[in-house]
Amino acid sequence: MAAQAITQGAIEAIFFDPDRAQRQFPVPVLQCLQIKTLSGQQTGAQQPGGAERYRIVLSDMRNYVQCMLATQANHVVHDGSLQRNCIVRLKQYQAQSVKGKWVLVVLDLEVITSLGTPDKIGEPKGLDTRDTEPQANAMGGTSFYGAKQEPQESKSQVQRQISTGSTRSNGSGGGGMSHNGSVIYPVEALSPYNSKWTIKVRVRSKPPIRTWHKASGEGKLFNVILFDETGDIRMTGFNDAVDRWYDVLQEGQVYYISGCKVRMAQRKLDARASDYEMVIDRDTVIEKAEDDGSVPQVRLNLCNIQDLQNVEANTIVDVLGVIKEVGPVDSIISKTTQKPFDKRDITLVDDTGYSVRLTLWGKQATSFDATEESIVAFKDCKVSDFNGRNLSLLSSGSWSADPDIPEAHRLKGWYDSMGRTQSFLTHKSMSSVGAATGRKDDFKTVRQVKDENLGMGEQPDYFSLKGTIVAIKQDNFCYPSCLTDNPPCNKKVTDMGDGTWRCEKCDVTHDRARYRYNLGVMVSDHTGHLWVTCFDDIANVVMGRTADELVSLQGDKAALDAIFEEASCQKLTFRVRAKMDTFGDMPRVRYQAMSATPIDFKSEGHKLAELIRQMSV
Amino acid sequence: MGNISTPRVTCSYLNSYLGRNVLIVGKVMELRGDEAIVDADGNITVHLNREAHLSKGNGVQVIGKVNPDLSIKALTTLDLGTEVDFTLANTVVEISHQHPEVFHS
Numbered sequence: 001m002a003a004q005a006i007t008q009g010a011i012e013a014i015f016f017d018p019d020r021a022q023r024q025f026p027v028p029v030l031q032c033l034q035i036k037t038l039s040g041q042q043t044g045a046q047q048p049g050g051a052e053r054y055r056i057v058l059s060d061m062r063n064y065v066q067c068m069l070a071t072q073a074n075h076v077v078h079d080g081s082l083q084r085n086c087i088v089r090l091k092q093y094q095a096q097s098v099k100g101k102w103v104l105v106v107l108d109l110e111v112i113t114s115l116g117t118p119d120k121i122g123e124p125k126g127l128d129t130r131d132t133e134p135q136a137n138a139m140g141g142t143s144f145y146g147a148k149q150e151p152q153e154s155k156s157q158v159q160r161q162i163s164t165g166s167t168r169s170n171g172s173g174g175g176g177m178s179h180n181g182s183v184i185y186p187v188e189a190l191s192p193y194n195s196k197w198t199i200k201v202r203v204r205s206k207p208p209i210r211t212w213h214k215a216s217g218e219g220k221l222f223n224v225i226l227f228d229e230t231g232d233i234r235m236t237g238f239n240d241a242v243d244r245w246y247d248v249l250q251e252g253q254v255y256y257i258s259g260c261k262v263r264m265a266q267r268k269l270d271a272r273a274s275d276y277e278m279v280i281d282r283d284t285v286i287e288k289a290e291d292d293g294s295v296p297q298v299r300l301n302l303c304n305i306q307d308l309q310n311v312e313a314n315t316i317v318d319v320l321g322v323i324k325e326v327g328p329v330d331s332i333i334s335k336t337t338q339k340p341f342d343k344r345d346i347t348l349v350d351d352t353g354y355s356v357r358l359t360l361w362g363k364q365a366t367s368f369d370a371t372e373e374s375i376v377a378f379k380d381c382k383v384s385d386f387n388g389r390n391l392s393l394l395s396s397g398s399w400s401a402d403p404d405i406p407e408a409h410r411l412k413g414w415y416d417s418m419g420r421t422q423s424f425l426t427h428k429s430m431s432s433v434g435a436a437t438g439r440k441d442d443f444k445t446v447r448q449v450k451d452e453n454l455g456m457g458e459q460p461d462y463f464s465l466k467g468t469i470v471a472i473k474q475d476n477f478c479y480p481s482c483l484t485d486n487p488p489c490n491k492k493v494t495d496m497g498d499g500t501w502r503c504e505k506c507d508v509t510h511d512r513a514r515y516r517y518n519l520g521v522m523v524s525d526h527t528g529h530l531w532v533t534c535f536d537d538i539a540n541v542v543m544g545r546t547a548d549e550l551v552s553l554q555g556d557k558a559a560l561d562a563i564f565e566e567a568s569c570q571k572l573t574f575r576v577r578a579k580m581d582t583f584g585d586m587p588r589v590r591y592q593a594m595s596a597t598p599i600d601f602k603s604e605g606h607k608l609a610e611l612i613r614q615m616s617v
Numbered sequence: 618m619g620n621i622s623t624p625r626v627t628c629s630y631l632n633s634y635l636g637r638n639v640l641i642v643g644k645v646m647e648l649r650g651d652e653a654i655v656d657a658d659g660n661i662t663v664h665l666n667r668e669a670h671l672s673k674g675n676g677v678q679v680i681g682k683v684n685p686d687l688s689i690k691a692l693t694t695l696d697l698g699t700e701v702d703f704t705l706a707n708t709v710v711e712i713s714h715q716h717p718e719v720f721h722s
Contacts, residue, residue: 602702609708616715 002087002115003061003122005029011063011127014095015102028090029112030058031121035077035084053193058088058104061122067093067104070189076111085117096183098196102127105189186230190262190276198258200289201226201233202296204379205398206251208363209242222246225380225396226257226278229296234396235260237280245286251398259283302377302407306352313385316394320377320407321348322415324355324424329365338487342366348376348391351414355424358391370401373415375408388426447527455578455589463578465523465530466599468571469542472564473520477539478547480513482506490516490536515547521593523574532576532591541596543567572596623680624721625710628659631687641679641689642697642706645671655679658707662688669694676701 010028013021021028034057054069054077069077076082092108185197204225211220221238235257237245249255260278303317311317327345334341344365349355358378360368370376380397384390393399402408411419444454444463454461482489482503493501493513501513517539521532540546544567553559575595580587624630626639643657653663653671663679669691671677676697681689713720 602705605702605705605709609705609712612712612716 002031002118005087005112005115006031006061006121008061008122011058011060011065011104014093014104015065015097015127018095028060030060030088030090031118032082032084032086032088033057033059033064033120033124035082053191056082056106058090058106059120059122059124061124063127064124065102065104065127067106068193069109070105070107071191072188073106073108076109081111081113082109083111083117085119087112087115087118094183094185094189098194107186107189184256187226187228187233188231190233190278192262192264192276195259195262198256199226199228200254200256201228202254203249203251204232205396206249207395209246223396224249226255233276233278234265235278235280241280241284245280245284248286248288254289256285256287256289258285304352305348305350305354305356308354308356308383308389308391311383311389313383315383316380317383317391318377318379319348319350319356319358319381319391320375320403320405320411321350321356322411322419323347323370323372323374323376324349326368326370326372335487344368348378349419349422349424350411351419353422353425355426356389356391358393360393361395364393364395364397364399368399370399373420374401375403375411375415376401377403377405377408445527446523446525446530449530449578450528455591456580460577460579462594463576465525465532465574465576466571466604467523467525467530467574469521469568470524470529471522472542472568474560474564477519478515478517478551481516482508483510483512483514484508515551517543517547519543530576530591532574532593534593534596538593538596542570542572571599573599622721625713627657627707627710628661630710630714631661631683634683635685636683638680638682638692639689641681642701642703643677643679644701644703645673645675645677648673653677657703658710663694664688664690665694666691671696675699676703 007025007028007030010021010025010030013025014028036055038053038055052074053071054074056067056069057064058067059065076088082088089110089112090104090106090108091110092106094105094107096103096105183198184200187199187201190197190199204227206222206224209220209222212218219239220242221236222242223234223236225232225234227233257278259281261281262276262278265277301318302320303311305319305321308317308319323346325347327347329342329344331340331342333339341362342365343362344360346358346360346368347355348358358381376399378391378393378397378399380394381391382394384392402412442463444452444465446465446467448454449463449465454463479492480495480501482491482493482501482505484503484506489503489506491503491505493503493510495513496502496509500509500511502509516536517534519534519539519542521534521542523530523532534542536547543550543563545563550560550563553563573596574593577592577594578589579592581590582588623638623640624634626634626641627643631639641655641657641661641663643655643661645653646656646660647654648671651665651669653665653669655661655663655677663681664684665671671694676699678695678697679689679691680693681691684690
């Protein structure tokens with residue numbers, strides 16, 4: 001019977017005697033008496049349109065208590081298992097006191113469907129609001145947790161409220177820790193719906209201060225990534241907050257933090273796992289924690305190197321591997337900003353038998369000092385599909401050498417016994433063969449390009465084409481372009497008639513023009529042909545000489561013919577972008593060559609052999 | 618030219634082409650005067666002619682006649698350098714024998 005399953009007295013124990021609750025009721029079983037949906041407006045959250053929140057009432061037959069379902073537990077409502085009067089098992093929860101009322105934040109619960117939905121069992125009474133001070137000023141709104149518009153005094157009153165238990169550290173479930181009278185929240189329970197929280201977190205990374213200058217104003221900001229054993233979250237401070245807190249926070253140290261504004265994370269700035277981020281405001285309090293044992297040193301969401309090939313590009317992962325090779329620091333000039341910056345390549349291997357390249361940037365590149373053969377964990381690497389698979393450490397990322405976690409010890413054991421002498425597979429072997437740019441290996445035949453309507457959609461399509469040049473357009477194969485080189489301006493310049501050439505974009509007149517190719521090339525394979533446009537870089541490769549040289553031969557038709565003929569019949573691998581363009585009133589697909597590389601016969605040969613074998617199966 | 622074709626072969630196919638002209642791509646293992654041992658998925662003895670300039674360890678293409686003792690009397694040889702992918706070459710031989718209608722007129 002359901003009544004027998006229910007853990008009577010659990011609710012009272014949870015709030016007033018957490019030790020006993022842990023011992024006697026490690027997994028409380030309660031009846032759900034009510035389920036209410038809270039929409040964005042009702043909860044008074046700053047950001048409307050967040051995930052819906054559910055408020056439920058749970059009873060242990062003696063008492064009932066209001067509970068908020070954490071978003072990660074929303075699935076029990078979405079899949080219909082949580083119904084009114086059903087019986088549930090509380091697997092993970094946090095006890096809180098909010099404005100004088102007891103509240104349970106349910107992080108994980110399980111519906112015991114076999115017990116069905118009996119009518120309300122027993123005569124549960126609301127839990128005594130013991131040891132709490134009633135709020136003097138009535139809070140407006142139906143909000144359960146207190147709207148963001150709450151006046152500032154209430155915050156200090158909350159701080160004085162007695163917590164549910166003494167300072168103890170424990171993992172999930174149970175009463176939770178408290179600090180200065182307020183309960184410690186796990187990072188994963190943070191949300192905009194609740195402003196009275198304190199978290200105890202370690203600083204994972206603290207990138208340098210950034211400044212901005214825009215027409216609307218200028219300012220400075222800093223970000224830190226904080227984490228505890230339940231999750232990580234980004235915290236940003238602007239202007240005054242930078243002065244106040246930037247030096248207080250140190251990487252690797254643990255702090256108690258409260259009073260920040262919690263808002264929805266802006267994914268486009270930083271694709272992070274957590275839904276929320278924190279912003280420091282005037283009421284934010286950050287205190288160094290004396291005891292940092294309860295917060296783990298490092299929290300990793302590990303992906304092994306072999307599995308990287310199944311990870312989509314632009315995903316953020318953590319990896320743990322043995323350093324096979326550390327490259328030197330290279331200084332390169334950014335094409336966009338013309339500023340120099342540092343980079344360094346590391347080769348990582350692990351016991352899946354695969355190796356991968358990881359790139360470090362800026363300060364992380366210059367300050368990297370882990371040695372070859374050490375086990376290093378890299379947090380926050382972005383996966384790219386360049387050259388198969390390849391990792392890049394984000395500025396918010398960090399690395400730690402020889403972390404004290406079981407995976408690291410296992411790797412060390414493997415490397416010492418086998419890994420040192422092993423040869424590793426790279427993901428490059430699965431990427432496009434024969435193409436120096438190593439782009440995704442999607443070779444198409446001309447027929448497939450036309451059948452699949454590549455380029456006719458909203459977005460341009462990219463594909464690789466192995467084909468032979470059968471014809472090259474001899475009229476209009478180039479245009480005069482602006483000489484400005486730094487940054488390169490390739491705009492068409494106008495002939496002023498007096499031997500000078502004017503560029504509208506740079507507002508400059510040159511005394512000669514540089515001719516750049518705009519070559520129309522007919523590429524053919526065994527299924528059909530396509531007209532592909534090649535711009536200067538590619539065309540130089542195809543023709544074997546510059547456009548300027550050809551222009552100087554303008555008069556000599558025979559010579560020009562010979563050159564064009566020589567360039568034809570080349571078999572190359574083209575990387576093509578197909579895009580819709582409108583010519584007057586007719587939309588047409590235009591094919592543009594992004595790269596043209598000679599064929600690597602060896603790998604192409606193997607590929608063909610493989611195809612043939614598959615054919616005969 | 619004549620009507621005979623010169624099929625690509627490796628060591629194991631030699632006894633199907635006794636007395637015929639064949640084309641072999643392999644690696645030079647030994648050089649002894651006017652004889653060479655060429656490895657094409659198995660060792661083959663090649664009797665060289667005057668113009669042959671082979672290097673040990675390099676790839677070589679030999680066109681020649683198959684003797685009854687399964688050695689080859691070379692008609693022409695071509696040094697292929699060091700960058701030869703022998704696996705690929707052997708694969709080509711295999712596949713061409715699996716699809717004779719395409720390769721062997």
